Amino acid sequence: MQMTKNQGAALNLPNALSLLRLFAIPVILICLLFPGRLGSFLAALFFSLAFITDFLDGYLARKYGTVTALGKFLDPLADKILVCMTLIMLIPLDRTPAWMVVIIVAREIAVTGLRSAAVTEGIVIQASKLGKYKTFFQAMATIALCLHYEYLGIPFSAVGMVLLWFALILTLLSGWAYFRTFYGVFFPRKES
Numbered sequence: 342m343q344m345t346k347n348q349g350a351a352l353n354l355p356n357a358l359s360l361l362r363l364f365a366i367p368v369i370l371i372c373l374l375f376p377g378r379l380g381s382f383l384a385a386l387f388f389s390l391a392f393i394t395d396f397l398d399g400y401l402a403r404k405y406g407t408v409t410a411l412g413k414f415l416d417p418l419a420d421k422i423l424v425c426m427t428l429i430m431l432i433p434l435d436r437t438p439a440w441m442v443v444i445i446v447a448r449e450i451a452v453t454g455l456r457s458a459a460v461t462e463g464i465v466i467q468a469s470k471l472g473k474y475k476t477f478f479q480a481m482a483t484i485a486l487c488l489h490y491e492y493l494g495i496p497f498s499a500v501g502m503v504l505l506w507f508a509l510i511l512t513l514l515s516g517w518a519y520f521r522t523f524y525g526v527f528f529p530r531k532e533s
Contacts, residue, residue, distance in 0.1 A: 353407045355398035355416075362419040365391035366426050369487075373430045378490050385487035388427060392480045395420055414456065417472070421449040424479045427487065436486045436498065441509055445479065448516040455523045471515040478508035 365387055372384035398416060402408045425446045431437045452472075485501030 353402075353409065353412075354405075355402035355407055356409065356412045358394040358398035358401070359412065359415045359419040362391045362394050362423050366423055369423075369427055370430050373427075373434065373487070381487055381489045384427075385484050388423070388480075388487055389484055391423055392420075392484075395476070395480075414460065417456075417476075418453060420476050420480075421453060424476070424483055425449055427483050428479075431483075431486050434489075436489055436501070437505060441505060444509060445512050448512050452516055452519045455519055459523065469515060469518055471511065471518055475508060475511035475515045478504055478511055482508045 369384050369387045369391070372380045372387060374380065395416070398412070402412055425442075428437055428442045428445060432439045432442055482501050482504035485497045485504055488497040489501070490497060
């Protein structure tokens with residue numbers, strides 16, 4: 342995990358795309374309120390479009406040198422809120438077990454808290470590769486669970502649950518890595 346000093350913030354195109362992900366959440370949740378294939382398909386479609394902005398904002402920020410401290414914080418936060426809110430909405434639809442969602446949401450809140458504590462000290466904890474894999478599997482699981490029905494002979498409900506198990510394992514592993522990094526920064530070992 343790379344750590345950098347807080348370098349200020351600006352509302353640029355990559356950060357605006359992160360905000361767009363947040364604005365997509367109510368649309369996705371409204372789609373899930375409508376039972377049946379159409380609401381499920383639209384929820385998966387809007388979730389997919391929102392998730393694509395995650396790759397786009399990072400690409401644009403790096404390409405044009407507009408990486409900001411706000412972006413480093415807002416980008417993963419938008420991902421977490423998008424995934425968590427959608428997974429929570431899938432619980433009453435019986436598409437995902439509540440206990441799995443509780444673990445995922447608790448980890449996301451804890452890591453966001455760690456990042457916030459680090460920012461108060463002028464340190465930005467960037468997303469690790471393991472954290473990025475976790476986000477990818479969470480998103481793929483969420484898309485499949487939103488689709489829910491069988492399309493082209495593919496049982497998306499079952500596929501979503503398999504992906505959610507992978508996401509849960511990566512969620513726990515990456516959470517542990519963040520806590521270990523945080524502990525090492527704020528409580529370094531004393532040389533004897």
